[in-house]
Amino acid sequence: MANTHVKEMKALKEHLGKHQLKLTRQRELILSAFLRQEHITAEAMYHQLAKSDPHLGLATIYRTLNLFCDAGLAQARHFGSQTQYDNIAHKGHHDHLICTGCQKIVEFENEEIERLQEEMASKNGFTITTHRLELYGLCSRCRH
Amino acid sequence: MANTHVKEMKALKEHLGKHQLKLTRQRELILSAFLRQEHITAEAMYHQLAKSDPHLGLATIYRTLNLFCDAGLAQARHFGSQTQYDNIAHKGHHDHLICTGCQKIVEFENEEIERLQEEMASKNGFTITTHRLELYGLCSRCRH
DNA sequence: TATCATCTTGATACGGCTTATCAATTTCAA
DNA sequence: TTGAAATTGATAAGCCGTATCAAGATGATA
Structure with missing residues (x-):
């Protein structure tokens, strides 16, 4: 190891x-x-x-x-x-864009989204340990 | 019908x-x-x-x-x-805060997050049809 | 509206992915 | 080192979704 x-x-x-x-x-x-x-x-x-x-x-x-x-x-x-x-270690800041046409997965990160998530959590009294954000849709190729 | x-x-x-x-x-x-x-x-x-x-x-x-x-x-x-x-016709989404202690689920909405999601998607050439956002953590009660 | 090629249905067999089962093996506390 | 308890590997079983196909429904055409 x-x-x-x-x-x-x-x-x-x-x-x-x-x-x-x-x-x-x-x-x-x-x-x-x-x-x-x-x-x-x-x-x-x-x-x-x-x-x-x-x-x-x-x-x-x-x-x-x-x-x-x-x-x-x-x-x-x-x-x-x-x-x-x-x-999880890698994933920490990787969210996914998933194409429902060709199954392609694109990873992205956005600090502002992360920050807003923390904000929503604390507003509800939660302490986040992990999260999952997946956006489903069509990539530029599959849209046609 | x-x-x-x-x-x-x-x-x-x-x-x-x-x-x-x-x-x-x-x-x-x-x-x-x-x-x-x-x-x-x-x-x-x-x-x-x-x-x-x-x-x-x-x-x-x-x-x-x-x-x-x-x-x-x-x-x-x-x-x-x-x-x-x-x-598809139902566009209104609610996202979820999930307590890993007591399994409680709190729903929330945040326009700003939705907007940023759209931004990330279009930046990558995607058209979003739906998404899923789940925040896992502990609620105020379970934190102790 | 009657005809009939084509599409659709319902029942079920099948296949892929994941979990359950269980005897044999390994781990680890004493 | 020993032995109770957990784990492994092989494979059976289970679940979900699709393929198959004979029987039935649809709708373009005359």
Whole structure:
């Protein structure tokens, strides 16, 4: 495990400890691979990791990515017929523009929107830990 | 068919005409039910319409809702494991503040955020048809 | 309005994605 | 080191949406 991901590793261990779960070789491997991505599907990760560990099961990948969601490291997003697991660390300021024609995804960030979100939250007594903003529509190509 | 939905009916007929498709009893029934909703799943509509027409097939609902998407009356959006069909005519959106402690959901609206969304979209060549904004965090009560 | 090519429907089989199941294995606190 | 408890891998099962196809409905045409 690269020491660049110490923070996330620590967060995971904390979650595991709190819920009587165990740190396994597979969980370390999957975390390491996951943190290198901005977002990935279980299937894609399965093929990617087949090289380092040919016996790693697809079910384990699904279970582990869902575990990361519980631990606050990942966020699941349903798109098309698949589930994308977003890396929260990268995603912090990445919102999505999604073309419903060709499924293209464009990422963007806007500080002003973030600021207004904070404002709306505090106005309602909330403290935001994460958010999700997706704009659906047609890209210039698909509009015709 | 209620005469309140004349405009949408006309749009549908236009699409049907252009593509050599036919206007059927089922399509009229489903359109009428669909326009009363802001968004609905095929399954939900299936149960809802079972009263008026017990023989209406689920496949027909899926086909017809997808047809509405093609005709520009509806917009499919993947949510959880299901597909929500949004009524395009309903433009008023509410966004959500979701407490991860007690699961409370607070709805809010912010014109400025909507405006900035449009801005980001057009900057990337997109035309937005719908969006989704969810802020996750803790409400004042759960913060302690 | 009767005809009939074409489209649509309803029932259901099918396929893709994700989760449940369970025996064997691994983890980790004592 | 030991053993209770969690995890894994293989795969069955489940869910959602689409494809298939015979039977029925539609609507352009005469």
